Amino acid sequence: MTVLDTPAWRPRTDAAPLMPDPEPFRLLGTPEAARLDPALLGELYGQLVRGRRYNRQATALTRQGRLAVYPSSTGQEACEVAAALALGAQDWLFPSYRDTLAVVARGVDPVEALTLLRGDWHTGYDPRATRVAPLSTPLSTQLPHAVGLAHAARVSGDDVVALAMVGDGGTSEGDFHEALNFAAVWHAPVVFLVQNNGFAISVPLAKQTAAPSLAHKAVGYGMPGRLVDGNDVAAVHQVLTEAVARARAGGGPTLVEAITYRVEAHTNADDATRYRTDDEVAAWQAHDPIALLERELAGRGLLDDALRQRAADEAEALAADLRTRMQEEPRLDPAELFAHVYAEPTQQLREQEAMLRAELEAEQQS
Amino acid sequence: MSAATPGVAARPAPAPAPPKPTTMAQALNQALRDAMAADRSVHVMGEDVGTLGGVFRITDGLAAEFGEDRCTDTPLAEAGILGTAVGMAMYGLRPVVEMQFDAFAYPAFEQLVSHVARMRNRTRGALPLPLTIRIPFGGGIGGVEHHSDSSEAYYLHTPGLHVVTPATVEDAYGLLRAAIASDDPVVFMEPKRLYWSKADWSAQEPAQVPPIGRAVVRRTGRSATLVTYGPSVPVCLEAAEAAKEEGWDLGVVDLRSLVPFDEETVAAAVRATGRAVVVHESSGFGGAGAEIAARITERCFHHLSAPVLRVAGFDIPYPPPMLERHHLPGVDRILDAVGRLQWEEA
Numbered sequence: 001m002t003v004l005d006t007p008a009w010r011p012r013t014d015a016a017p018l019m020p021d022p023e024p025f026r027l028l029g030t031p032e033a034a035r036l037d038p039a040l041l042g043e044l045y046g047q048l049v050r051g052r053r054y055n056r057q058a059t060a061l062t063r064q065g066r067l068a069v070y071p072s073s074t075g076q077e078a079c080e081v082a083a084a085l086a087l088g089a090q091d092w093l094f095p096s097y098r099d100t101l102a103v104v105a106r107g108v109d110p111v112e113a114l115t116l117l118r119g120d121w122h123t124g125y126d127p128r129a130t131r132v133a134p135l136s137t138p139l140s141t142q143l144p145h146a147v148g149l150a151h152a153a154r155v156s157g158d159d160v161v162a163l164a165m166v167g168d169g170g171t172s173e174g175d176f177h178e179a180l181n182f183a184a185v186w187h188a189p190v191v192f193l194v195q196n197n198g199f200a201i202s203v204p205l206a207k208q209t210a211a212p213s214l215a216h217k218a219v220g221y222g223m224p225g226r227l228v229d230g231n232d233v234a235a236v237h238q239v240l241t242e243a244v245a246r247a248r249a250g251g252g253p254t255l256v257e258a259i260t261y262r263v264e265a266h267t268n269a270d271d272a273t274r275y276r277t278d279d280e281v282a283a284w285q286a287h288d289p290i291a292l293l294e295r296e297l298a299g300r301g302l303l304d305d306a307l308r309q310r311a312a313d314e315a316e317a318l319a320a321d322l323r324t325r326m327q328e329e330p331r332l333d334p335a336e337l338f339a340h341v342y343a344e345p346t347q348q349l350r351e352q353e354a355m356l357r358a359e360l361e362a363e364q365q366s
Numbered sequence: 367m368s369a370a371t372p373g374v375a376a377r378p379a380p381a382p383a384p385p386k387p388t389t390m391a392q393a394l395n396q397a398l399r400d401a402m403a404a405d406r407s408v409h410v411m412g413e414d415v416g417t418l419g420g421v422f423r424i425t426d427g428l429a430a431e432f433g434e435d436r437c438t439d440t441p442l443a444e445a446g447i448l449g450t451a452v453g454m455a456m457y458g459l460r461p462v463v464e465m466q467f468d469a470f471a472y473p474a475f476e477q478l479v480s481h482v483a484r485m486r487n488r489t490r491g492a493l494p495l496p497l498t499i500r501i502p503f504g505g506g507i508g509g510v511e512h513h514s515d516s517s518e519a520y521y522l523h524t525p526g527l528h529v530v531t532p533a534t535v536e537d538a539y540g541l542l543r544a545a546i547a548s549d550d551p552v553v554f555m556e557p558k559r560l561y562w563s564k565a566d567w568s569a570q571e572p573a574q575v576p577p578i579g580r581a582v583v584r585r586t587g588r589s590a591t592l593v594t595y596g597p598s599v600p601v602c603l604e605a606a607e608a609a610k611e612e613g614w615d616l617g618v619v620d621l622r623s624l625v626p627f628d629e630e631t632v633a634a635a636v637r638a639t640g641r642a643v644v645v646h647e648s649s650g651f652g653g654a655g656a657e658i659a660a661r662i663t664e665r666c667f668h669h670l671s672a673p674v675l676r677v678a679g680f681d682i683p684y685p686p687p688m689l690e691r692h693h694l695p696g697v698d699r700i701l702d703a704v705g706r707l708q709w710e711e712a
């Protein structure tokens with residue numbers, strides 16, 4: 001018996017219950033799926049169809065020059081939709097640049113959600129009113145924000161959970177590590193959703209990590225990790241709903257790795273043929289989230305014309321609205337450049353604003 | 367001015383105690399205590415700030431008085447500390463973050479530049495971040511490598527941040543209260559060399575809390591004006607005293623706030639003398655002094671009898687402690703610069 005055998009110096013938690021099941025959790029096409037509520041499946045279906053259409057429309061808007069850039073989530077709609085639906089109204093979503101669909105599925109106006117990518121401002125919606133944090137471009141930097149917000153809510157005695165989204169490449173960033181560590185130490189009500197879509201632009205996961213899986217990283221922080229089929233919308237929804245409920249009940253954070261695939265290139269500006277094969281894309285298209293759910297619905301006799309039609313109509317309405325409103329020129333006010341730097345503009349900013357105003361007036365007169 | 371005082375005024379101030387000898391460290395501690403007592407949303411967080419009271423004891427006793435949820439020993443990760451503070455501020459709290467030393471704030475730089483400084487702007491004012499980042503900075507304490515940096519230029523070059531530094535016990539209290547009450551993020555740089563400087567002092571009435579963005583004339587002069595801030599203020603005052611022997615009557619302006627920059631006070635003080643020397647500890651090239659000298663020249667050109675000179679640290683990585691006295695601007699180097707202000711042509 002040495003001091004090493006005293007409890008203070010022994011491992012403090014049992015790692016086994018935190019370990020992810022190496023078999024990704026699935027529901028669709030399994031016997032378990034029979035227990036899924038048809039109304040939920042119908043809603044998920046409508047959201048997926050709408051999401052796919054939204055992605056297609058946004059991509060088309062880049063070709064028309066209406067969006068500066070669009071990182072599509074085509075193929076990843078199950079994760080995007082499930083993330084939004086797993087949250088309660090009081091909860092917060094922390095999206096990355098790829099997650100405008102999750103933002104829209106949470107109820108944010110699509111034109112406002114796309115402000116960043118259109119380029120008429122940075123964040124187009126009110127984060128406090130929508131409880132959606134700004135789309136984060138610097139990878140993983142939004143994760144500590146989610147932890148801090150969840151922690152603040154907990155110490156304030158409020159029932160608020162934060163769900164933060166990040167890509168597989170983002171898990172290599174220091175902020176990923178720090179956020180998970182803070183979350184576990186603080187027992188913060190936060191859920192981390194990693195969408196492992198295989199690539200960070202061109203770099204495959206094998207060059208990011210030697211971990212058994214990204215979900216396994218959770219164990220080192222003392223939180224549970226879960227692996228899920230990211231194209232099985234029912235499975236992602238269930239795993240996230242459970243993680244949110246666990247956080248809400250005081251159970252602390254969870255790391256969820258959803259295995260999915262980025263069917264489109266990184267953005268419209270990327271050429272994916274330089275780093276991956278058509279065969280790989282085809283294999284994933286055969287595991288498409290909408291097709292998976294349709295098969296389930298059809299097997300249970302739930303995929304009737306009414307459901308299809310309603311989903312298609314809603315998707316078309318969203319796309320048409322987006323198309324129309326994005327054809328309008330955005331309202332730009334150069335004076336606004338100076339308005340929100342500080343609560344009160346500094347003297348120097350006031351002088352610079354006056355200078356720009358004078359330049360603009362001269363421009364109009366000439 | 368952004369330094370509204372809602373948090374400060376939230377509770378009637380106790381009758382001011384009679385002045386007694388107080389260190390800058392104690393005044394900062396009092397400012398944190400009073401801010402926490404006045405406003406429940408003020409949370410202090412950082413490395414060793416709880417049980418230990420901070421390596422400089424600035425947070426001494428706060429965890430015991432307000433509980434560990436309000437004065438929190440965080441994991442050791444500066445980006446995580448600032449990143450989580452951003453989230454806390456998003457939720458409506460007023461975090462006061464302590465960075466243990468100047469050079470250990472660098473891991474948090476991305477959060478500072480990419481989020482803290484931009485959140486209000488990015489969200490069109492919907493999400494202001496009322497948070498204070500306290501950074502002990504500067505040399506002269508015999509610190510080994512990475513314990514003596516003057517990093518203010520990195521911060522003042524970042525739009526969206528206020529950058530404030532006190533030079534007196536009274537300002538340490540007042541400016542920290544103002545920083546915590548501000549709805550904008552404030553980088554609050556504490557001259558660690560002055561932590562143990564003393565003055566007869568008692569906590570100000572809230573009305574006396576100085577607004578952020580106002581410089582103060584510490585000494586009026588007729589010959590030349592020294593423009594400075596933070597740890598270099600006492601050095602400049604000493605130089606002004608010594609200059610009397612040379613027949614020079616030097617003024618000293620203490621900026622107190624680098625951002626916002628109080629051009630009016632500086633320009634008026636320089637116009638009164640026609641000569642200016644800007645003094646700071648951090649390296650001169652691309653430093654705060656370059657900006658200040660440029661603005662003085664732009665504003666006061668026809669009043670100047672000599673080019674604006676700078677006395678700054680050398681353009682070298684901060685020296686080891688046994689050599690630091692050669693790097694730090696001292697009285698002699700300041701007087702040499704004053705002597706070079708083209709007196710013969712005046």
Ligand SMILES: Cc1ncc(C[n+]2csc(CCOP(=O)(O)OP(=O)(O)O)c2C)c(N)n1
Nearest residue numbers: 098137138139167168169170197199200201
């Ligand atoms: C800190 C930082 N470094 C680099 C980039 C440039 N960048 C944008 S997206 C991206 C790949 C991210 O991959 P992943 O995290 O897997 O997310 P995905 O794009 O696949 O959704 C890179 C390198 C960035 N946005 N932020």
